[in-house]
Amino acid sequence: MNLEQEIKQSKFRSEFQKTIINIYYTNSYIFSKFQDLLSEYKLTVQQYNILRILRGQFPETASIGTIKERMLDKNSDITRIIDRLIIKQLAERKNSISDRRVAEIKITKKGLSLLKKMDLVDLKSDNILSHLNETDLKKLNELLDKIRI
Amino acid sequence: MNLEQEIKQSKFRSEFQKTIINIYYTNSYIFSKFQDLLSEYKLTVQQYNILRILRGQFPETASIGTIKERMLDKNSDITRIIDRLIIKQLAERKNSISDRRVAEIKITKKGLSLLKKMDLVDLKSDNILSHLNETDLKKLNELLDKIRI
């Protein structure tokens, strides 16, 4: 949909500005669709992402550092997101024996079975873009890559 | 820069997923550059956006509703962002005489002169995308518009 109409702005200072706002606005659009997919499972996007990283490691544990490395958002406050997963009994934490600074985080059975129930989320999230063809997606990825020098 | 390298993920489930993550990642990239531009003025992005809306109305006032309408993020908690602008003496609030439910918000002289000092921020923010040509930007905007049905 046309950006000008959507945000009730008749024109932009520059095509640069328009693009920046368009990326922000489109990201919000996708993010809120994704939140909708997760809301019935009472998980936030960040909690879901971390749970999936933990499943990727299972049956091994993952340290806070490892999780941080795999997160898109390097500034995430993993410690306190993990706290919330532990309250929900979806993850557990213990200290490493070999290095007692390290927190070893592991997904619980409850966490695994929740993710199992959520398998459709992936397919549904792909559907957000299902009206774009392969050429569109490739071009979009190429242009976005170009932005980040 | 190549997304796979940047987020240390060898491949994506689908081109859909890759695009969604690419938009999220690129938006974070731009947003953090923008935050850097604002940080020396001790303003957050939301505070800056609201201040600019208020300047657009000056010397008239703007109600919370009007500001909300002009914000990209309709869920923004304008009341409390305005509270912070008032603490910084960049805006002031009084109740409307004609409708006492309505809060009339106005940018202060201090707010105006701060924005004046910040005029370069616009040019600098355009620079974030200065290595893209007109064709790139147009195509990008077109594809992003297509996403939002």
Add this chain to the structure above:
DNA sequence: AAAATTTATTTGTTTAAACAAGTATTGTTT
């Protein structure tokens, strides 16, 4: 071996998003 540095994580604080609920005022019905 003690001191200094680095690493891994936690804690504290401010800001803001998301959502629900509350309050005051205005407008509309009956």
Add this chain to the structure above:
DNA sequence: AAACAATACTTGTTTAAACAAATAAATTTT
């Protein structure tokens, strides 16, 4: 005019980003 609904906003709560500072353990330097 009283009852009601609608509105404009405020307040409360949880979650999380951003950033700085603190803590504890491990490693390196002296």
